[in-house]
Amino acid sequence: MVSDSYLTFTEHLEELRWCLLRALAAVIVASLACYFFADAIFAFMVDPLKQILPPGQNLIGTTVTEAFFTEIKVSFLAGVLFSSPFVFYEVWRFIRPGLIGNESRLVIPFVLCATLFFLGGAYFCYRIVLPVAFSYFIEQYGTLGVTPAIRLGEYFTFFFRMVLAFGITFELPIITFVLVRLGVWDHRFMRRSFRYAVIVIFILAAFLTPTPDIINQLLLAVPMLLLYILSIGVAYIWRKSE
Numbered sequence: 001m002v003s004d005s006y007l008t009f010t011e012h013l014e015e016l017r018w019c020l021l022r023a024l025a026a027v028i029v030a031s032l033a034c035y036f037f038a039d040a041i042f043a044f045m046v047d048p049l050k051q052i053l054p055p056g057q058n059l060i061g062t063t064v065t066e067a068f069f070t071e072i073k074v075s076f077l078a079g080v081l082f083s084s085p086f087v088f089y090e091v092w093r094f095i096r097p098g099l100i101g102n103e104s105r106l107v108i109p110f111v112l113c114a115t116l117f118f119l120g121g122a123y124f125c126y127r128i129v130l131p132v133a134f135s136y137f138i139e140q141y142g143t144l145g146v147t148p149a150i151r152l153g154e155y156f157t158f159f160f161r162m163v164l165a166f167g168i169t170f171e172l173p174i175i176t177f178v179l180v181r182l183g184v185w186d187h188r189f190m191r192r193s194f195r196y197a198v199i200v201i202f203i204l205a206a207f208l209t210p211t212p213d214i215i216n217q218l219l220l221a222v223p224m225l226l227l228y229i230l231s232i233g234v235a236y237i238w239r240k241s242e
Contacts, residue, residue, distance in 0.1 A: 011171045016094055017232045019090040019091070019093055020090075021166075022086075023086065027079050028079070030080075030082045033079070034074075034082065038074050042071070045057065045074060053138065053148070059151045059154065059155055061151070068151050069151060077160055081118075081119060084115050092110050092168065110174070113173075117171050120168070121170025121223075122167040125162050136215055166220065169223070170227060171225050176190075176234050177234050177235075178241060185235070189208060191232060204220075204224070205221035205224065
């Protein structure tokens with residue numbers, strides 16, 4: 001294994017390649033294991049919509065292979081969630097040589113916090129955001145006098161994008177810790193840039209949410225603003241010695 005004391009550019013690329021391969025292998029193994037429980041995972045993932053739909057209505061399938069590929073997607077998303085600790089461990093292995101000071105002791109806190117923020121963001125989306133979004137969208141059908149018939153594939157495309165978007169954006173404090181220890185920015189820069197961060201956050205919220213609806217954008221932007229404020233505290237605590 002390459003020494004952590006010094007890595008050339010080529011060695012960095014080689015280390016990145018192996019980290020990506022190990023992380024991908026972990027996701028694949030977890031996804032294969034989750035495939036055997038795809039039915040139960042599917043029921044869990046579709047529950048936010050079923051609670052909103054009128055009695056007797058359900059998702060519909062319109063192609064022969066849609067159910068099979070939905071099971072693949074369900075297993076993959078579950079695999080990403082379950083393998084996230086190993087994935088974040090590989091992220092730590094890659095960034096560790098560039099950190100300032102003796103951060104080797106922080107491997108467990110880093111992996112634990114990164115996993116909790118990622119899963120916390122995904123669960124926040126599942127439990128808070130999706131029911132509100134689905135309630136609003138289904139209500140729009142009612143105002144038009146139309147009975148909703150939601151396709152299986154379209155639902156899970158929406159579901160995956162929302163859950164992963166929230167999981168990734170909730171990593172902001174972890175990303176801040178890494179960038180501060182790499183010397184890229186500090187808490188002063190983040191405080192000075194707050195007004196610009198608000199604009200960027202709302203732009204990202206509009207980009208990451210699959211619909212232009214302002215409710216979904218606010219449900220993503222507000223937690224991101226709170227996470228940015230938290231990240232300023234993280235940047236201050238883990239600032240370099242002055």
